[in-house]
Structure formats: C-alpha cells, structure tokens
Amino acid sequence: MTQTLDIVEKERLALQIELDSRKMQVERNRLGQFATPTALARDILGYAATLLAPEEQVHFLDPAIGTGAFYSALLNTFPQQRIAKALGFEIDPHYGQPASLIWQDFDLTLKLADFTYEEPSPRFNLVICNPPYVRHHHIQASDKERLLHRSFKASNMKLSGLTGLYCHFLALSHAWMAEGGIAGWLIPSEFMDVNYGQVVKQYLLSRVTLLHIHRFDPNDVQFADALVSSSIVWFRNAPPPPDHDVMFSFGGTLAAPKITRMVPVKALAHEAKWTRFPASEIRSRKTGPSIADFFQIKRGIATGDNGFFILGEETISKRGLPLELFRPILPSPRYLPEDEVTADKDGIPLVERRLFLLDTRLSEEEIGSRFPALATYLEEGKAKGVHEGYICDHRSPWYVQENRPPAPIVCTYLGRGETKSGRPFRFILNNSRATIANVYLAMYPTLMLQRYLARDPGLTRLVWQVLNAITPEQLLDEGRVYGGGLHKLEPKELANVDASAIAELLPRFERGVELTQLDMFGVGELAA
Template identity: 55%
Template sequence: MTRKIDIEALEEQRLGLQAQLDGGKTAEDRNRMGQFATPTALAREILVHGIRLLSEDEKIRFFDPGIGTGSFYSALRAVVSEERIESAQGFEIDPHYGVPAKALWQDTPLMIHAEDFTKSTPKGQGANLLICNPPYVRHHHLDSAQKAALQQRTEEACGVKINGLSGLYCYFMGLSHPFMAEDGIAAWLIPSEFMGVNYGRMLKRYLLEKVTLLQIHRYDPQDVQFDDALVSSAVVWIKNTPPPADHAVTFSYGGTLAKPALSREVAATELAHEPKWTRYPQADKASQRVGISLGELFDIKRGLATGDNSFFIMDRAQIEERGLPMECFTPVLPGSRYLPEDEIKSDAEGLPLIDKQLFLLDTRLPEDEIARNYPALAAYLATGKKGEKAVADRYLCRSRKPWYIQENRPAAPIICTYMGRSRAGGKPFRFILNRSDATACNTYLLLYPKPFLAKAAEKNPAIMRTAWEFLNEIDPDELLGHGRVYGGGLHKLEPKELRGFPAADLIARLPEIKPLHQQLGLFDKAVA
C-alpha cells in the first residue's frame, strides 16, 4: 500500500526538477526532441475537464505516452482521490528525464516505461483516460527510414496512413489507438496547425472516422501556453468509439476549457468537406469552394529571395558611394513598417514615392562583360566571393548561374504582407496597391493579374483599384481562417492559401472582364 503524499509539495519538487533537467540540455537539443513541458495550471485545467467526461464512479486507468517528468500525472493526483486511480503508466524515451521522473514518483502507483513509445505494444487493460502533450518534433528531424517505419506502424494501429510531412505528434495519436479502452477518453495537447495544413488531412480523417471527436479547444494564439515554443495550442478530445450518426463536434476558442470565449457545434459532415478547421468556431459555415477563387484571377507568388539582402539591396547613397552603375539596379520595396500608406504612388520614372527608397542589384550580364564595362561592379561582386561565409557560397546563390542573378519578380500591382500579428481592431495582413515599378522581397506575396485580367486593366486601370479595395474589405477573421497561426498571435498566409480565397464577389464588381474569359467556363462557376 502506497503512503499518502503531499501532491502540492511534490509538484513543487517536480517543477524544480523540470527546470534543472531543462537547463541541462541546449535549446537546440530540446527542440530536436520536441521536449516542451506542460505548465501546471494548464495540465490541471485539462485533467479537470477530462474527469468530467468519465462516469462519476468510474475507476481511472491513466496513460501518458510522452510523460516527461509527469505533469499530467501530477495534475491527476491533484484533482481526484488516490483511491479512484486504478492504474497509471507512461512512456519516456529520454533517460535524462525518465530516470529522475521514476525516482520522483517511486512512492506512487505510476509506472514509467523508459523506452520508445512508438515501438511499444499494449500491455494489460486499455486506458480509459489518456492525456498527453506529445513531443513536438517536426518532420525534418525524422529521417526517411524513421518516417516509413512510423507510417507503417501507425497505419497498423489505427487504420490511417499519416502524411510524411507530419510532425511526430500525429504518429503518437494514431499509435495510441490500441492503448485505449473501448469508450475511453483521450486529450491531446498539440499544435493547432494540423487543422489547416495539407499534412493534417489524414489525422483529421482519423478523428472523423475512427473515433468520436468530441471537442477541439483552441487557445488564443496571443496567450502562448509554452514559454519556450512558438506554437498555437489546441486540446483535441476524443472518445474511443465509432462516431454516431448526425454527430456534431464542439469547437471552442479562447479563455479556458471551462469558460471559452467562443463555442459552437459543427456537424461532422461539414468538417469532412472543410479543409480549414481553424475557421471554427468563428465561421458560421464551411468555406465555399465552389466558384471562382483569387487564384483564377491572379498568379500569386512569394516575393523574391535575394540570398543576402545586405549585399544585394542598397539605397542610392550606397550605390553612388561605391561607384556602381544605376542601370544594373531595379527599385525594390522596403519592409512594410516603412510603408505608412496602403497605396504606393510613383514618380515619372516609376520610383516609389516613399522615404526609404531601395534598389536591388539585378543584372544578368556575364562576369566578363561586367569586368569590361563596369569595373566598379566587378570589384564589388568580387567581395561577395571572399571570406568564410562568402555570399556566393550561400545556398540560394550557389544554385544560380551566375550566382548574383535574381529571380524573375517584376513589380506587381498588388502586394500583401504574408506574416503579421492579430491585434484588436487591426488586420494581420495588409494589401497594398503598388503603382510603382518596384518589386518586393519574400516578406510579401505578389499578386500578378492573369492575362485576361491584365488586358482588361490596361484598358481600365481602375480595375486594379477595385480588386485592391475588395481585398481590403475582406473580414480579417475570414482571411485568418484561410491562413495558419503560431504562438503569440503570429499569422502566416501562404500563396496557395490566398489563391483559394473565394472571389465571386469581386467578379460581381467587374462585369467588364467576364467576356474576356468566358470561353474557359470560369464564370459559370462563379455564379453556380
């Protein structure tokens, strides 16, 4: 019989141990292994919610396949009586954490297996309460052999083959399936990114087809749950039973599990056709994918990546000081903080009328011709080949012939900041009307009109202004639902995500472009 323990005192001891063990590893090592401990308050919030999903008299068989120092077991001991816990076990692959954790909990029923959970098999009766913050290991830290083995084992365990671009946490969820008792409850504290990216599609299939998805609670991304990991966190609640007919899932957002800021029910049939679950609970319905999208009106590309902005981008004074030929430079826009207005006007030469005018070294002349005609430029390029970290040897530059040429990114009439933070009353993404000849770097998305739209805009330049006004009128929450979010409220919008945004309302404002593209059947979709 185990002796009574003072859980609060033991939790203080565990926190001290956690800090000591974390301090014994580099941030790089912890990132590579995905070791981010769950804060005490968050662990207890999750356990309280999980206990409510069990029958009041049900004995608890607890399981945590990524237990670390035991934050969730400690939370369990804090919120239920010792007598109610029938069994408790967990896995910890890293002896740096596992050995001290076993010593810490040696006077309790917790059994910690010091082994790799992904290679283990179920033993004994299944768990009816599985709570886990699985290791947040990105796919590029897994080699091809590991991925293949994980995919095979996961498919055998849960019937779904996980996408090879998935993080380790996706495999953990599938591999845990056989460890759960029938009707058992599981909570997974994971990054919310799976809800809106392509690799999450198979994980979402598991959640909709193999178990009953009860709830997904997304924490406000500005309320970072982990001090040492820039992720937007979600808690996914499932029950190990096939989903009932007409099943609806609770989506909640912000606040706490007990008191979310927003909450609504979404039919599972709707979720099966919605690629961006991050739209819930804010969205009223699934996004409309039938009809025209922005990608059918614009080629949307990331701005150019120079290889080294400090080498290739200069202001006029720097160019003149070095005696470099202005004809080998093209105007380029500075970062968005230097663009106070959302419309960039230009002078007679096409230069942007802004305070911070910058220019990009952009020439395709061969080096021998540069040496003959522009000796100052040849001397400057020579400096890019010197030193231990020579510009010419950097990844992007060494893949180009010659190394100093730039991507083909002419000026775009509309540009968009592709990363930004959400603030009350503000927009995380800015759409900017660019009336200058300045191109832009990869902190922007560039919107180039398709040929039929460009032809119409040549005749009527107001078309681009109409498109820009439409983009700026998009509800920020609707746009955020198409992108992805990280901890601290940092949002990102990739080209393909912006391409998929519905544009039927824009077509309604531009009746003159319909005849120019009607032969492709594009506008039949727009009014379908």
C-alpha cells in the first residue's frame, strides 16, 4: 500500500507542477493557488495524528484541496480503516478535474465547487487547510458582503471588510467541525499582528481551544513560489478550559521547532502582537506600569517644509526676520552627540546647529504691516509653492505650526538595531525651550508625574537615566521593523513599554492617582 501511495503522490506532484506551469502567475495569485510541498503536508498530518485519540475514526475535510497534497498525506499517515470519510472542495476545474482522476480509485469525495457557498454539516473531526491567500482588495464588494454575513453565521466572527479570504475560510469551516474535532490551518502570520486579525484571535481564545501556533522561519520559505511568512494554527472545537496555555513555536519543523514557549490565554488576550511569541517574554500588562502612566507622548511637529520653516540664526539675522516669531527647535539627532541638551539663559540650546522654527499665529495682513521682511519671506515661499504642499494646504494660515511646547525628555523616533552604542533609540534630556520636529517623540509628564516633579525637580534627571537604561529588546519589541534594520517607534508603542523602573523611583506610587490642578507643560491643551 505504501508503495502505491508513493506512486500516486509522485503522479500528483508531477501533475501539480504541470498544472502550475500552464497557469499565469497573476491568475494563480487571484485564486491563491500555491500548493503545499509533500514534506510539509506529511509533517502536518503526522502532527494531526498526535492530536486525535489513538483509535479515533477520521472524518477529513480540506475546503481548498487543489490536487490533494493533504489528502495524500492523510493516506500516508493513517491506516485506511481509520479514514471514515474524506471530502475536499476545489473551485478551479483546472486543478480539480485532473485531481479527481488521480484520486478516482480512492475514497475521496472531491467536489468541484466554491466552498464559500456550500451548506455546512458539522461532521468533520479533522479539518486541514491551506486556504487561498487572497487579499481583501481582490474580493468583489458583493462577494465581501456575502462572505461577512456567512462567516458571522458560521462562527460568530464579525470580520471586517479588510479581511483576507483565508480568514473567511477559517470562519466558514467552523460550521463543518464536529465537537471536539481538530483543525490545522496553514495561513499567513499576518492575522496575529494586524487589526483585522483581532476578531480571529478573539475566536481562537474564546470559542475554541487554541492548542499550538507554529510560525515558520520567514528565511526558510516553505512555498517556493509564494513569499509568505506562514504559520500553522492548531485548535480543537471545544470551549477553552480555564487557565489554558497555548504552545507557540518558531523555526525548524512542526515536530522539532527551534524555539517553543507556553503562553497563558490570559496573556494573549491583552497582547496586540502574537508574533512576539515564542521569542519574547510574556508581559503582564495589567499589573506593571507602562510609560503611558508617566508620560503623554506626542510625535514632533510635521512642519510642512523643514527647509523653509526651520532657519539658522545667521539667516534670520541676515534677512532681518523677527526672532520673536521663531522658537528654538532641536537639530536632528545626528547633530546631538550628547544625550543631554543644555541651554543659555534664554533657553536656546547650546548646540552646534542653533535652529529656529517659524511659529506664529499672526495673520498675513498683520505680518505685512508689522514685519515686512517676514512678509517678503512668506511671499518667496508661496512663489516656490510651499503653501500648496499637503500639510500647509490643510492648515490656516498655511504657515501655522502645531502646538508642541518644549518637552523635558524627547526620544528619537527612528533607530537602527545595530548602532555602535547598541541603543537604537535615545532619550534626550532637554533643558532648553526648544521644540522638536517629527524625527523625535515629545514626552510630557502626566499630571501624576508632574506632582512628583514639583516636589523634587531633580527627579527628571533620574527618570531620564532610567529611560536610557531600558534595554533595546524591550523597546524594539514594541517598535516595527522596516527594511534595512530600521526601527520606528510610534507614540503608542513607546507608551506601552514597561516602566516599572520609573515607578520604583517614586515614593508611594499608586496607579490611577491623578492631580487635576497641575499642568505645567500645557499638556492638557495639546491637540490630539
């Protein structure tokens, strides 16, 4: 029998290659047609066998069967007498018809049909699927409505219109699963980190018992022709037991992953990015204070045109521009060799590049009558089209800047993982009156921290030292990674970083205690 199976599998593989080669890539993308390699399909079915009871009869369903990689692996894994039923759907006759011929002597029902229209019957205790990876913008609007409705009916998942087809397959299949049945889904890892995946994660945590998520190493691409970072998600169709732990693994193979970590469902419930696991520690958000408890974080000013609005003091004096309508602004981080900015008696930073931002709410008429040199400068800007840029065009008057009072501590917004200092982001103690552009994040103490600072002004320095002692791993864990090892830290991400070390500096620190009367940084007035 094994020999026959090997022959059929060889035939199926040859057929797969031939059918793939006869299809245009665009068309394959449209229907998400990327087959599972034999070795991976066998790993998956082998793993499934460990999740079913030893003698349990198998009722197998593959809602997107293609030429039948998983069915073939099923035959390879389970003795024939254990396979009670096998059903597969395939929308595309290009694959479905020749596949039916290959499997004609086997007990497989292969329906040439669109799975998303099928009426479910909850009979299957083993659902294994590599669903089509079709992004939402390739799903027609009318189809989307239908899918959203049917997915909800099948699983109670209120998916968003931005959801890819693979999540609908997962949702729809719920109604096909027998109670206690097992599902293994080979899907993109994306759902673990993005907004539309939130509903799927909620389903995995509350409706079924999530058993294991194995993420393949993106550098070890499983699908020769689809550059996707994929995961396999295993769950049982049963409500989760209390205090349930989920296995997260990464790299290697399903049976022998490179790293593994058990994560309690409770921790997953308030973790926005599941791809942190298994590499990162589990954090207990609910108990530990985060930076948001101590700082309100705002991105620096998007001026609309730094070259026009930010000037050196020589240019200002040479052109006779009114310095009182400018405010100091920090130069970009590469011009700040130190992590502390000192200032002269007027609060102007003592740095090599002393820069000023044009920052006035005066009308053009008023400027025209009181500050003719500035009026001429603005006219020059208009002649260059500065006022028509996206940002300038959306504010009135076009040169007005966002309100960013000087922050006592600022953080660099973009960092490289591999800097000489080993610190991708820097916290800078700002003793000046300078504001910042959007290469920095401004950190304004919350009212609660202001209360402590009012009593002990030296505390700002201690807090700054503690911030700079936060490990790159803690910070990068929150930030996103861009190409070339560039990391970006959004205000919300910085706000989420653990700040127990700051809490330790504060005597009798109590979360949630706010003092409403004190707002020395004008944080309350900042626009969102």
